[in-house]
Amino acid sequence: xxxxxxxxxALRLMLDLxxxxxxxxxxxxxxxxxxEISEKYLEQIIATLNKAGFVxxxxxxxxxxxxxxSPKEYTVGDILRLTEGSLAPVAxxxxxxxxxxxxxxxxxxxxxxxxxxxxxxxxxxxxxEDLVAWEAEKTDQYVI
Amino acid sequence: xxxxxxxxxALRLMLDLxxxxxxxxxxxxxxxxxxEISEKYLEQIIATLNKAGFVxxxxxxxxxxxxxxSPKEYTVGDILRLTEGSLAPVAxxxxxxxxxxxxxxxxxxxxxxxxxxxxxxxxxxxxxEDLVAWEAEKTDQYVI
DNA sequence: CTGTTCTCCTAGCATATTCCTAGGGTTTTC
DNA sequence: GAAAACCCTAGGAATATGCTAGGAGAACAG
Numbered sequence: 454x455x456x457x458x459x460x461x462x463a464l465r466l467m468l469d470l471x472x473x474x475x476x477x478x479x480x481x482x483x484x485x486x487x488x489e490i491s492e493k494y495l496e497q498i499i500a501t502l503n504k505a506g507f508v509x510x511x512x513x514x515x516x517x518x519x520x521x522x523s524p525k526e527y528t529v530g531d532i533l534r535l536t537e538g539s540l541a542p543v544a545x546x547x548x549x550x551x552x553x554x555x556x557x558x559x560x561x562x563x564x565x566x567x568x569x570x571x572x573x574x575x576x577x578x579x580x581x582e583d584l585v586a587w588e589a590e591k592t593d594q595y596v597i
Numbered sequence: 598x599x600x601x602x603x604x605x606x607a608l609r610l611m612l613d614l615x616x617x618x619x620x621x622x623x624x625x626x627x628x629x630x631x632x633e634i635s636e637k638y639l640e641q642i643i644a645t646l647n648k649a650g651f652v653x654x655x656x657x658x659x660x661x662x663x664x665x666x667s668p669k670e671y672t673v674g675d676i677l678r679l680t681e682g683s684l685a686p687v688a689x690x691x692x693x694x695x696x697x698x699x700x701x702x703x704x705x706x707x708x709x710x711x712x713x714x715x716x717x718x719x720x721x722x723x724x725x726e727d728l729v730a731w732e733a734e735k736t737d738q739y740v741i
Numbered sequence: 742c743t744g745t746t747c748t749c750c751t752a753g754c755a756t757a758t759t760c761c762t763a764g765g766g767t768t769t770t771c
Numbered sequence: 772g773a774a775a776a777c778c779c780t781a782g783g784a785a786t787a788t789g790c791t792a793g794g795a796g797a798a799c800a801g
Contacts (some may be wrong), residue, residue, distance in 0.1 A: 513769025
């Protein structure tokens with residue numbers, strides 16, 4: 454019942470892009486340094502985000518990645534589902550649920566449904582913008 | 598981000614015990630048949646529940662297992678945490694959280710905390726009694 | 742007092758997943 | 772044309788998952 458590094462790093466990566474969202478591409482090198490994550494591993498993670506159209510890549514020197522949309526248009530759920538796969542706690546609930554022949558008899562499915570809803574309710578109502586705001590708050594504290 | 602069979606089977610096992618909670622021990626053999634789970638695998642799972650004092654075992658012929666407490670005194674969270682380990686979505690939140698030197702800087706931790714709370718809120722407010730009641734409702738539908 | 746029905750214990754293993762590392766290739770800018 | 776970037780694929784160690792197997796020990800029924 455854990456979120457893997459892939460999903461966690463993807464979120465930090467996207468947050469980093471959102472914070473440095475000036476229009477100029479941000480290189481993986483810089484993100485990797487700031488986030489203290491292996492650049493090579495980040496490459497693989499951002500490839501997924503790139504193919505899904507979450508980011509735009511700019512090749513060559515001075516290249517890097519840019520967010521395709523504004524930070525408020527990415528929910529945490531979008532990012533985690535893309536990188537982690539379904540966030541449903543079991544295979545038999547949520548969208549694209551596998552059918553199970555015990556389904557009708559299965560009271561525990563209700564538990565998983567409730568859990569699924571609770572999880573979605575958190576991740577689908579948080580956007581990158583929220584995280585950027587938290588980051589800003591945090592910085593303010595040091596400034597004041 | 599999945600609950601493994603261990604936790605899911607443990608819940609079904611405990612629910613089965615709660616439903617057949619007459620005072621007489623229920624054999625694993627019967628539970629395994631009803632739940633369509635390998636008896637040998639269930640043995641390993643119930644060993645955990647037994648060691649933790651969730652169930653009492655009765656050895657020998659006509660033996661089996663009995664709940665130690667009443668169904669309403671077991672939350673789904675109790676059962677899942679025992680069998681799955683912590684339900685926290687990442688290692689750095691929840692009780693017994695590992696320290697992380699990025700902690701202070703880490704905005705994503707807020708996301709994981711919220712997720713953790715949401716999950717706990719579901720599993721800690723559901724008891725075996727609730728599941729038994731659902732089971733009863735379900736049966737009623739067929740009877741009417 | 743013996744056979745049957747149970748629980749108990751431990752070992753092992755095939756498969757999948759996780760978390761990377763490595764080594765190149767291609768594109769663009771200076 | 773060299774450097775700085777992205778792009779692509781392969782592999783691999785470590786761990787977790789989801790069991791199966793085999794037997795030892797306990798208690799009851801007849």
